[in-house]
Amino acid sequence: MDTLEAEGSVEAKSRARNRIPYIGLGFISIFLFVVIFGQWVAPYDYDYWDMANITQPPVWLEGGSWEHILGTDPLGRDVLSRIIHGSRYSLAIALSCIAVYGTIGIILGLISGFLGGNVDMGIMRLCDLWMGLPPIITAILVVSVMGPSSLAIIVYIGLSGWPGYTRIVRGETMSLAQNDFIRLARVAGCSKFRIITSHIFPNIVNTLTILITLDIGGLIILTATLSFLGLGTQPPSPDWGLMMNEGRQYITYAWWLIVFPGVAIMFAVLGFNLVGDWLRDVLDPKQKLR
Amino acid sequence: MTKEISIEVKGLSKHFPVTSGVIFSKTVGVVKAVDNISFSINHGETLGIVGESGCGKSTTANLVLGLDKPTSGQIIVQGEDVAKLKGESLFKFRRKVQAVFQDPFRSLNPRKKIRHIVSEPLMVHKVGSSWQIKQKALELLELVGINPQRADLYPHEFSGGQRQRIAIARALSLNPSIIILDEPVSALDVSIQAQILNLLMDLREKFSLTFLIISHDLAVVEHVSTHIGVMYLGRIVELSPAAELYKNPLHPYTRALLAASPVADPDVKLKAVLEGEVPSPMNPPTGCTFHPRCPDCKPECKSREHKMHEITPGHFVSCLNFSS
Numbered sequence A: 001m002d003t004l005e006a007e008g009s010v011e012a013k014s015r016a017r018n019r020i021p022y023i024g025l026g027f028i029s030i031f032l033f034v035v036i037f038g039q040w041v042a043p044y045d046y047d048y049w050d051m052a053n054i055t056q057p058p059v060w061l062e063g064g065s066w067e068h069i070l071g072t073d074p075l076g077r078d079v080l081s082r083i084i085h086g087s088r089y090s091l092a093i094a095l096s097c098i099a100v101y102g103t104i105g106i107i108l109g110l111i112s113g114f115l116g117g118n119v120d121m122g123i124m125r126l127c128d129l130w131m132g133l134p135p136i137i138t139a140i141l142v143v144s145v146m147g148p149s150s151l152a153i154i155v156y157i158g159l160s161g162w163p164g165y166t167r168i169v170r171g172e173t174m175s176l177a178q179n180d181f182i183r184l185a186r187v188a189g190c191s192k193f194r195i196i197t198s199h200i201f202p203n204i205v206n207t208l209t210i211l212i213t214l215d216i217g218g219l220i221i222l223t224a225t226l227s228f229l230g231l232g233t234q235p236p237s238p239d240w241g242l243m244m245n246e247g248r249q250y251i252t253y254a255w256w257l258i259v260f261p262g263v264a265i266m267f268a269v270l271g272f273n274l275v276g277d278w279l280r281d282v283l284d285p286k287q288k289l290r
Numbered sequence B: 001m002t003k004e005i006s007i008e009v010k011g012l013s014k015h016f017p018v019t020s021g022v023i024f025s026k027t028v029g030v031v032k033a034v035d036n037i038s039f040s041i042n043h044g045e046t047l048g049i050v051g052e053s054g055c056g057k058s059t060t061a062n063l064v065l066g067l068d069k070p071t072s073g074q075i076i077v078q079g080e081d082v083a084k085l086k087g088e089s090l091f092k093f094r095r096k097v098q099a100v101f102q103d104p105f106r107s108l109n110p111r112k113k114i115r116h117i118v119s120e121p122l123m124v125h126k127v128g129s130s131w132q133i134k135q136k137a138l139e140l141l142e143l144v145g146i147n148p149q150r151a152d153l154y155p156h157e158f159s160g161g162q163r164q165r166i167a168i169a170r171a172l173s174l175n176p177s178i179i180i181l182d183e184p185v186s187a188l189d190v191s192i193q194a195q196i197l198n199l200l201m202d203l204r205e206k207f208s209l210t211f212l213i214i215s216h217d218l219a220v221v222e223h224v225s226t227h228i229g230v231m232y233l234g235r236i237v238e239l240s241p242a243a244e245l246y247k248n249p250l251h252p253y254t255r256a257l258l259a260a261s262p263v264a265d266p267d268v269k270l271k272a273v274l275e276g277e278v279p280s281p282m283n284p285p286t287g288c289t290f291h292p293r294c295p296d297c298k299p300e301c302k303s304r305e306h307k308m309h310e311i312t313p314g315h316f317v318s319c320l321n322f323s324s
Ligand SMILES: Nc1ncnc2c1ncn2[C@@H]1O[C@H](COP(=O)(O)OP(=O)(O)OP(=O)(O)O)[C@@H](O)[C@H]1O
Pocket: B016, B017, B031, B032, B033, B051, B052, B053, B054, B055, B056, B057, B058, B059, B060, B216, B281
C-alpha cells in the first residue's frame, strides 16, 4: 500500500515537473526584473510632470508618441514609468505583509501543533475569534487610527492574516509529530525547541513556499484594492491600485490610466498563481492544501 | 554473565481515556493498552515480547523509554524509576537507553543528511568536539555496514534495510547499555530481516547490550531473544526463557502463536489457528481475556482472573489449566 502510494506520488511529481509553467515564470521574471532594475529602465521618474504632453494616449493611438509609450495622465506623468516604479511598491507591501503574518502564524502554528493540550486550544480559539473579525470594518478602524498609508495596510493585513497560516502549520506539525523520527528525537534527548526548529520546521518549508507564492498574488490584489479604496498608499506614489483610483474619474476619455495598471496587476497575480500551482504539484503531489 | 538487573517492570499499566463528543468531550471508557504487566531483564539478556497488533507492545516500549507516563506501576532501569525522571536526570537517562523503531521510512528525518542523523545524539549531549563527532558518525556508519562515503546523502537514497542500519547506528552513537527495538524488522523483506537481526546480535555481543525486542512475529523474536514474553490484550500471559518456551509452551495462546509462526505473515495463519478476532481493548472479556478464543476454555475461565504462576523456575504462565 505504502509503496503504491509512493510510486503514485513520484509519477505525479515527474508529470508536474515536465509541465513547467513557462508563462507564469515569464511573468514573474519580468515583474522581478522591473522591481530590481525599474529605476534604470523606466524612461521617467514616477513623479515627473511633462506639462506639454498631458493626457496623451498610448503610442499606437492618434496623438500618441514614442516618448510616452503607454500615454500620460492629466499631470503629464508617464504611465509606463509609473507602472514600472509601482511594481516595487506592490511587491514590497505584499512581502512585508507576509513577513508579519507569516512569522506570527508559523510560530503560533508550531507551538499549537507541537505542544497540544490547553495551549493548542487557546491558540485555536484565538484563531476563531480573529477570523470572526469583520475585515472591512477592522481595516477602516486601523486606517482611521493610523491614517491611510502603506504602513497602515501592512499593519492591518499583517495582524489579521495569520490564523490561516497557524491552522495549516498546526496541522502539518501534528501529522509530522506522529512520525517516529520525532519520537526518536525525544529518545536522543533533543529539547522541544530543537525538535521544533530542526525537525519539524525544515519539513514544512515546502508547504510554506507554496503558501507564500500563492499568497503574493492575492496580496497584490488586496493591497491594490485597499489603495483603490483610498485606505492605503497615498499620492503621488505610483501604487497600482492608487493609479487605478486616480484614473477612475477619467475613464471615459483616458481609459489607459485605469486599464494598464489593471493589466499589470493581472499579469503579476497570474504569474504568481501559475507558479504557485505548479510548485504545489511538484512539492506536494498529494494535494494536501486547499 | 553477571545477574545484574537492567530493566525491571512492576505492575505496569497504561490506560488511555476514550472520549466522545467534540465540544463537551467526556470520557466514555478506557483502553487498557497495558494492564498490570511485570518482567525483568538482566544485563546482557534480551527479552522478546510478542503479540498481535494492538496488544500494547508499542505502548510498553514508550513507557520504558520514558516517552509516556504510566497510569500505575514502576519501571526501574538500572536502579532509576523512569517515570520520576525529569530535566537533567531524564537527559542523562537518554544516554543509557536508546531505541530503534519499526518503519525505516518514518524514523529518519527526510531533510537531514545521514551524517547528521547519526551524529545528532552526540551533538545534543555534547560528546566531544565537532571534529570528533564527525569522525564518530563515520565510524558508526562503517560499523553497521554503510559506506561512510555515502554520509552526505539523504535517507531517501537508501533502501529500507540500509535505513534501518542507519537508525541502528544512531541508536548506538551514545554508547547506550539498553536498546529498545520496536518491530525492528517487520517493515523489511524477509531476506533482509535476517541480515538486520544478525547485525543486532553481533552488536549486542560487541557492546554487551541489553535488548527489549518487540515483534508480532514469534520467528523474529526466536532468533534473538534469551527470554520471551507473550502478550495478549495488554497483559503478559506467558513469560519464559526462550528455549523453554519453544520446548514447552503452556498457554493456549502461545501454542497458537507457535503453530502459526513459521510462515511469512503470521497474522494470516493465526486466524486459521484461532477462532474469532482480538476483542476490543476498550471492552475486554471478563475473567481470562483470552477465553472467547481459547480451545481449552473452562466455565471458570469466564469469571475468574488469574495471576501469573511459576511452573518451572523462570517459566510463568497465567492460565487456569496450570494453576494449582
Ligand atoms: N495515544 C493513545 N490514545 C488512545 N489509545 C491508544 C494510544 N496509543 C495506543 N492506544 C491503544 O492502545 C492499544 C495498544 O496499542 P499499541 O500501539 O501499544 O499496540 P501494539 O501492540 O504496538 O500494536 P501494533 O502491532 O499495531 O503496533 C491499542 O488498542 C491502541 O488503539
